[in-house]
Amino acid sequence: MGIGKEVKKIDAVQKVNGTAKFVEDMLPQGALHAKILHSTIANGLVKSIDCTEAWKVPGVQAIITCFDVPQTEYATAGHPLSLDPNHEDVKDRLILSRRVRFYGDEIAAVAATDPLSARKAVERIRVQYEEYAPLLTPEAAIGAQPLNPAYPTNELARLDFSIEGSEVTWGKASFATGARIAGRQDLVADHFYVPAVHGAHIETNGCFAYMDGPKMVVVTSNQVPFTARRNIANALEMPLGQVRVIKPYMGGGFGNKQDTLYEPIAALLCKKLGGKCVSLIMTREETFVCSRTRHAMDIFTSLEVDGEGRMKKRAIRINANGGAYAAHGHAITAYAVTNYFQTYAAEDVQIGESSTAYTNLPSAAALRGYGIPQLAFAMESQMDDLAVKLGMDPIALRRLNMMQNGFLDPFDHFVVKSCGLGDCVDKGEAAVNWSAKRAEYDAFNKTSKKIKKGLGMAIFSYKTGVYPLQIENAACRIILNEDGTAQIQVGATDLGQGSDTVFTQIASEILTIPEERLFLLSFQDTDHTPYDAGAYASRQTYVSGGAVKKAALLMKEKLLERAASIHGRQAGELTLRDGWIVEEKSGEPLASIAGVAAYMQYCNDHVLHTEHLTAEATYTCMSNTFAFGACFADVEVDVPLGKVKINRIVNVHDSGTILNPQLARAQVHGGIAMGVGYALGEQLLYDPNTGRMRNDNLLDYKIPTSMDVPPMETHFVETYEPTGPFGNKALGEPPLIPQAPAIRNAVLHATGVSIRSLPMSPQNLVAAFIEAGLINEDE
């Protein structure tokens, strides 16, 4: 089959019939169960802990508290090691916290013979706190009592700059919330707000740890096993090589499993118990509160255009709520603030300011889109507001200003070599019959009072991987069997996106061995699989795919060389075809791959030094590229109920060459559903007095159900990206970026009301419609 084909997901059958083993399915018999004691204050200090009553619960095997843990602070983010100490992830976490930083912080843990006993013991632990006022927003936190003494103002980091041409000048602004950006009279901003949301992946975070001789083995649902190994080793003050991380099948992660969470707690309990297996499976409620969220952001944008609509001045300020622990530090906010100047650029003035604050909310970190869904909401809402003001068609305004091929990225200094953004817009415009439909709805809305109809759109650009900010590398090993089948081993993780299938296609494309004869286990083991930085940044096919390509080419080269030497030919005259080594020009078959493999491994002619044919390669990706896309949303607003019904939603993507169209469509479908949730329903709600999360469950946290997801249409504009292994670019995260602004702009078209915050829930829309006079009882 190979690339570009609709190869069936290689793990589809196991996942459908339930034989695929996830962390919880693999728990060894007799494993102990751990439960966490969470703080019931958001900000303060644990004065004392009394475990007397907890020890009396039958079945309790170990209790550890924040007074018992190693005092080396470690990082939780899933980034590759940075050899530059200035670019290391922030180390601000202990395995259990005495200095409580959010409501739900982990302060003690119990391991018992069963989960109920562990829970009962946890409930019997008595804690005395010294309590401080919760600081829940950047405004409240910055300048208040420090949460981390290393950051005395509670401002974790800033990134401030101005751009002239493609030259960036870095500056240092101070935290501000007013409408004037950089204090300038000419840069008056609109204010947008997006709340914290959660990935709500199906499989909650979970792990278990046991010791095998000197080795600490941690089996965990984690997207970045090699980085998790480093973080766990740091947390436990163990040599890295003594930790072994195993990642079995994974039930989603969305970036939330890019951070090291409870693995060190399970490992420490295990160590305390002399190596006994301890499991720690988060409940759904814990996953909401104690894993990671998408950043809440206040986004201030200012935009000035000339008489024709060409951008002259462009300025933005983002104040992000980072929560209790640094996790990814400022990386996500930095991604967002810079993207504002990538999707569009202005000729005269371009100023960006950004801040991430420590607060007493659950920690924010990576979540599919890495800051860009937030930015896109503000940026693309602003575009439509401006179009209304100018009396211009929103698409025309975008066409005048959006990124073109040849764009030089001022931050990462690479030139865009493939750009299908314009074609994406054209394709979507035609698919929804833009102008005619907009006119039809304008006419409809003139007479319809309660029901209003609208058509809106939004665009985006999104980088592929994180080069040059971080190292981008991946390794792959291919092991040939004597029957011509092969194992492909990668450190890259498939968390549902289908990377394992695409890697198999890549190997098949080069080795001409059909996919069903190539075996890739969705099972990464840091002791056995080659290194990979893991699943994030939509990098898998672009970077890890490059590793598979390189290893497959190496294997091909070996096969041709060995066949040439066996048969007395020149390797340069040979190639692979349908599992055979053939003469390239004539097509004459020389030997099957199986034949060469068997011969090389078992030939006993007392002369040949045999060889088990394997190929291993590390690919260092020294490029970056933008993926692009657009979303078109056709909506019906029930004004008195504040309810938005999406009649139709169309996503168009330029992700370069599409390697598996079926998987690509599925990826977009999932993104649309997630984007619809972000637009219309999802938000984490906190008690403003205590900082306690109120809706830590799937009843009150409103992810869309199948009854809420509209018919979805996907289209691709296939460009060829010269830096991609096969012309391909990112498609993991991009699908969920543009829905919120597209739907918001459709609501604007329908009602004339400019919504500036998410979600567009009935409550928020009814309030906005009452304020705008659309709902008026006195009429």
Place this chain on the structure above:
Amino acid sequence: MYDIKETYRAHSIEEALALLEGHPGAVLVNGGTDVMIRMKEGKLTDAVLISIMDVPEIIGISLRENGDIAIGAGTCFQDIYHNEVIRGAVPALAHAANQVGSPQIRHVATIGGNLCNGAVSADSVPILLAMNAELELAGAQGTRRVALTQFHTGPGKTVLQKGRELLTTIVIPKEEYAGRYGSYIKFGQRNAMEIATLGAAVCLKLQANKTRLEDIRIAFSVAGPTPLRCAKTEAALKGMALTGDMVKALRQGVIQEVQPRDSWRASKQLRLQLVKELGERALRQAAEEAGGTIHD
């Protein structure tokens, strides 16, 4: 993770009452869709559970000789939704039964549990309130009959004597459904798997020429501390012609009779807006069912 101490299984109403008497603090369980959540949240610990899943007298729907509809308290929502008697005589109740939770929940959750938990958001309550349903409660001293309008006393509180009584039957008297038409509109942020942000039910009877209201009942859930009826508005609307003025009278009347609160689940502003709007929509729907036309 469920902290269960003991479980018992009753096979008759009598046995259930005896088990209740013998185990103070025990909790009756049927579908378990609320009890399980309470246990999971740690609100019910060392639980003693008495199953009434196998009590045949409280399962099923029948038409009594006098024409009253009797719904066994242990009937699950899926069965109510598909029942021919319910669909024919009170289709709005079938619709309400289909609004509960998810398909999985509707296959196990029972109407009796929905009522006895006293939740202000219960999907089965508004339409039953609007139909003047009555409840039969069995106890050691025999069975007493309570009007549903008198059943709820506060959030999560009812007149049912927990530990001593068992709801056996929900009765819809013939005169309360014959010639009457109802509607129920549930509003949630999502289109499925929701708790009602607000629920509105209307049950009405038109005069013979179908141009005026002969009788109307209006009920809401989540619009006050208990599910409630709007008696004053009902009285004011009685006899009114089917016009825009009638609709306006409902909108203006109902907001005087509800007391929704601001909660983190929904603002008072939204709930008041929903009371007016859903009240109107439920009225229009019921009038249409009854064959009337509203002249705006």
